[in-house]
Amino acid sequence: MRNRKYEAGNSGGFQSEAAKRNLLWIKASGLKLRFCTNETQATREQFVRKLQGFGFDISVDEVTAPAPAACRVLRERGLRPHLLVHDDLIPEFAEIDRTNPNCVVIGDAADKFTYANLNEAFRVLIGLENPVLIALGRGRYYKETDGLKLDVGAYMKALEYACDVQAEVVGKPAKSFFESALAELGVEPQQAVMVGDDIENDVGGAQRCGLRAVQVRTGKYRPSDENHPQVKPDAYVDNLAEAVELILQQLRE
Structure with missing residues (x-):
């Protein structure tokens, strides 16, 4: 067995x-x-290096994460994203065309979740005839050493409500x-x-x-x-x- x-x-x-x-x-x-x-605050490589630094036996090819899955969706559908993600995650999208966005990709942007950045994502979505919102997860909160923190799901729901759109979750x-x-x-x-x-x-x-x-x-x-x-x-x-x-x-x- x-x-x-x-x-x-x-x-x-x-x-x-x-x-x-x-x-x-x-x-x-x-x-x-x-x-x-x-994990959407770091690339898979960064995520693995962090765990390896703690002494864990782990490699990149053992990790399934949302950003690579989102990139597959973007390529298959010819989508050009406006990214509302953590700065450290942006390298995962290096080979994706981001000119003249026709969708929004939202991840755990942490301190990048400002009013201005959320409003910019809102304006992209509301200006599209067929708005597409892709979320790298829909968690409500997560835990760090200093306590619980709001996750991407809370901000995803705000954009869903404001733009009358249903997010596609890839995480x-x-x-x-x-x-x-x-x-x-x-x-x-x-x-x-x-x-x-x-x-x-x-x-x-x-x-x-x-x-x-x-x-x-x-x-x-x-x-x-x-x-x-x-x-x-x-x-x-x-x-x-x-x-x-x-x-x-x-x-x-």
Whole structure:
């Protein structure tokens, strides 16, 4: 059964020496691994270098992220984006034509979410006959060392409301995002387990795509998540070690 069970995981909860050991444990077990991240404040290369700097065994080709997925959509549809994204993410769009924009791409722009920048994106959208808004995720908030912070979803909703447009989400929890990760792993949904700390984007998104999903009680987890009216994880664990043990235990059964 070992070659039929896999894990698709995100970067949430990778915060300690124990997490590094668990990552090595996953790889040594023969499981395939994918890091599914909604990171949009850095390129995949920057994201990987940061984790490598902390001592994690990870490479760029193990990461599924929203910006490359958005670039594929832009090229396929001949779209030229006005970017409302973090400055560090702009290199991901280096090969995309951005002249005379006919759509808006919005990511977690952090301090770039000023009134002036939001209004500029609004003006681009409202001036289009067929406005297209592409969001690199729709998270409500995320956690940093100094506390919780508003995520891209809050600003996406503002543009949706102002322009009477429905955003196309290319990051988690979009089904296409998880399908892309599965394709990169070469596995079917029923063969994969998502491990994450976000009840809606990680757990809910994965389950809607047919994966099993485990929620870790770390990171952005809130106790109220366990009473979510729609999303019910296949399991809860207190840390990544418990998630790894749970997956390996199922392999042995």
